[in-house]
Amino acid sequence: MEKKQFQAESKRLLEMMINSIYTQKEIFLRELISNASDAIDKIYYRALTDKNLVFDKDNYFIKIVPDKQNRVLTISDTGIGMTSEELENHLGVIAKSGSLAFKSENAAQEGHNIIGQFGVGFYSAFMVADVVTVISKALGSDTAYKWESTGAEGYTIEPCEKDEVGTDVFLKIKENTEDESYDEYLEEYRLRSIIKKYSDFIRYPIKMDVTGRRPKEGSDSEFEDYTEEQLINSMVPIWRKNKSELTAEDYEKFYAEKHYGFDKPLKHIHISADGAVVYQAILFIPENIPFDYYSKEFEKGLELYANGVLIMNKCADLLPDYFSFVKGMVDSESLSLNISREMLQHDRQLKLIAKNIESKIKSQLLGMLKDERDKYDTFYTSFGRQLKFGVYSDYGTHKEVLQDLIMFYSSKEKKQVTLDEYVSRMPEEQKYIYYATGESNERIEKLPQTELVADKGYEILYFTDDIDEFAIKMLMKYKDKEFRSVSSGDLGIEADDSQKESEASSNENKELFDYMKELLSGKVTSVKASKRLKTHPVCLSTEGEVTIEMEKVLNAMPN
């Protein structure tokens, strides 16, 4: 039997594959199961046009058999199989995908779900196996063939026996080394959890022989060993189901199963997009702040699936920072399985999806604000700060929507109000949106600076969060109304007379004020008479953009 060499490029690629493309060894199973699923899909598509071929769903499945004694893991499918030429061309030439070719040949057909297209997935098997043996019988062929390889050295192909059409992939699992254990890839529980994690929504049944020990029937003391075939995957993903079939409990269950959080989600968003980009998504707005939310450990992102197969746990590019609290998943047919993180960042499809998702979240939040205020208040208590950070760090693109989502405590309403609510209540003559900054609402209420504005009957927004004033400075205006701190030198309230009066009084007392300024030298820039005080003898005010509170924050920041 002749031993064939992989093509030169293939050899290098193979080394690269095994050593660097995949960071986690466990994904070999995802790749092999995806190939098996593709192989069954191919029969399915063929049956659509071939009258002699009937696709009876019950006959198609994927089976995983771990054999600890011989250290062999088998992945079998009842798919289309490979001829000897196909074994040679598809497994002998790395980066050549039979599935991609199949897709372009059958491009006219609607909705194919075939996953493969890069032609590298198969080789991930060498991350866990010394020897990979493939026995395959192609649809419509009488002979089966065996392909075998120990990795970069090459492969052999020879005829062999196999009754049914389909493919068996045998992995001779590597021996443990000092720093790496491979035993786990023969453990049922481990295999089950890998399948659940990556391949739960493969459309065909994935079965596994599960062994165990149970009490013998009719006996309390005797036990027996058993082996039974179990179905491992759930097959139809919840996000592919019709919204009308699903209840709030279904979404909550999914939220819990996925470990998105320990709380109950405040809201779910189920998207089925069919426009410029095709994808499904289930997103959640949590009720509580995750314990690590404001720590460095927190990673934003959504789970990303390509055609029902998990490709990334946390795809950060799908969420803007100000919506980093959103949990959930996205599944798209337009993405490829073996895409790397770096490639994803530049993926046009992914960018479109991200944009789309962002506007959906925005409109859902606006809807919640309008129709479910209590819920929105709960949400805002948890994540309002993040939205304000969004306003602050944004250079114009998203301000438009974020400004309608932020709220501040109101002196009049004694609760959080939106800027829109504030502005709609403003009396005709009121020039500015007033705010006061302080550590707490109680402290702000006692500020002498609020007196004049409050006396006028104007509403004041209380800024108790460090970020508040910075965010507002970025906004500058809301519906053409500028923001004004109650400690600002010009409140736009004092009548001309009182302005003149205070100037006159300042001049009269010039000597006294100069003396006071000298005493406070370096701490104040001027001392003036003010008409703004009612019950307090003195107050501090600022000129220019940076207020006293902002200065405090800036001074407290590490530089």
Ligand code: ADP
């Ligand atoms: P991809 O899946 O991206 O095409 P792979 O390296 O995973 O790349 O597989 C290469 C090719 O080998 C596939 O495109 C397919 O034609 C063929 N192949 C792999 N596994 C199977 C299988 N179980 N049944 C039939 N064909 C297979």
Ligand code: MG
């Ligand atoms: Mg593949």
